[in-house]
Amino acid sequence: MAGKQNSEIREELAAADAVRPEAFDRAICIRGLRNQFGDAVVHDGLDLDVRSGEILGVVGGSGTGKSVLMRSIIGLQTPTAGEIEVYGKTLDTIADEEESRDLRRRWGVMFQGGALFSTLSVAENIQVPLREFYPRLDAKLLDEIAAYKVQMVGLPPDAGPKYPAELSGGMVKRAGLARALALDPALLFLDEPTAGLDPIGAAKFDALIRELADTMGLTVFLITHDLDTLYATCDRVAVLAEKRVIAVGTIPELLATQHPWIQDYFNGPRGRAAASGNQSAKSPVLGGDRNS
Numbered sequence: 001m002a003g004k005q006n007s008e009i010r011e012e013l014a015a016a017d018a019v020r021p022e023a024f025d026r027a028i029c030i031r032g033l034r035n036q037f038g039d040a041v042v043h044d045g046l047d048l049d050v051r052s053g054e055i056l057g058v059v060g061g062s063g064t065g066k067s068v069l070m071r072s073i074i075g076l077q078t079p080t081a082g083e084i085e086v087y088g089k090t091l092d093t094i095a096d097e098e099e100s101r102d103l104r105r106r107w108g109v110m111f112q113g114g115a116l117f118s119t120l121s122v123a124e125n126i127q128v129p130l131r132e133f134y135p136r137l138d139a140k141l142l143d144e145i146a147a148y149k150v151q152m153v154g155l156p157p158d159a160g161p162k163y164p165a166e167l168s169g170g171m172v173k174r175a176g177l178a179r180a181l182a183l184d185p186a187l188l189f190l191d192e193p194t195a196g197l198d199p200i201g202a203a204k205f206d207a208l209i210r211e212l213a214d215t216m217g218l219t220v221f222l223i224t225h226d227l228d229t230l231y232a233t234c235d236r237v238a239v240l241a242e243k244r245v246i247a248v249g250t251i252p253e254l255l256a257t258q259h260p261w262i263q264d265y266f267n268g269p270r271g272r273a274a275a276s277g278n279q280s281a282k283s284p285v286l287g288g289d290r291n292s
């Protein structure tokens, strides 16, 4: 019976491909975005394209609206004005609930700090989006998928039954990533994934993101303050300042611009240290101590 249900679900999935990410050169297209809270204008005339298959780093000073931008894209924040398309669809104008669900299951989100449910085990956390989108999946398959995701992010198998409070900071991040990957998304949003990790743990996490993105063909929207992460993982970087994206490109391209914030950011002492560290450790080592 369970097998029949699961095969039916797979057939439904194949049939319900209203959104086909592989058909789009640009995963995300934003034009004229404005976000305003009371008198405070956070974004004004913000344009940004995220290319399919790239890891795009998003940087900017504190309060420049990186998280608000991410929340706007995934529909948690209704913009004051402007247009946001994800795989050619605009979330707030999709009338059909099925189509909206189809779009939302194409992305996974890892919020700042992991945002795991503290009363659920790691495996149960991973199963939350699966239960939401596929309520008829049976318990055995849910457990199998959770175990696979645990392995995929480099957690030991015994991490599945553990609760977030029993995990190290690095393991919490990996569990958050596993949950974000639960639905096999095409698009992954990461909000400061390495914040709070020690440099070795952060480097391992960077390598994990790069490896997963390459093997799964993911498009990644990655908010970070971590210069090492930019050098280790990102194909391009978008810079938020002056209420919009002032520049987007590879790090060498950004370095060629004369904008003072960009120069301070990449050519300041930390930027130079990250650049030289990137030269001497081009490919951080995967694996090793999986507790970090």
Ligand SMILES: Nc1ncnc2c1ncn2[C@@H]1O[C@H](COP(=O)(O)OP(=O)(O)OP(=O)(O)O)[C@@H](O)[C@H]1O
Residues within 6 Å of the ligand: 037, 042, 060, 061, 062, 063, 064, 065, 066, 067, 068, 069
């Ligand atoms: N729901 C809200 N209501 C009012 N103001 C908000 C709301 N959400 C965000 N803001 C404001 O929008 C601005 C941008 O916030 P956001 O969290 O996007 O910044 P950020 O660039 O991600 O900052 P950080 O790097 O410090 O995380 C801040 O001034 C914040 O106080």
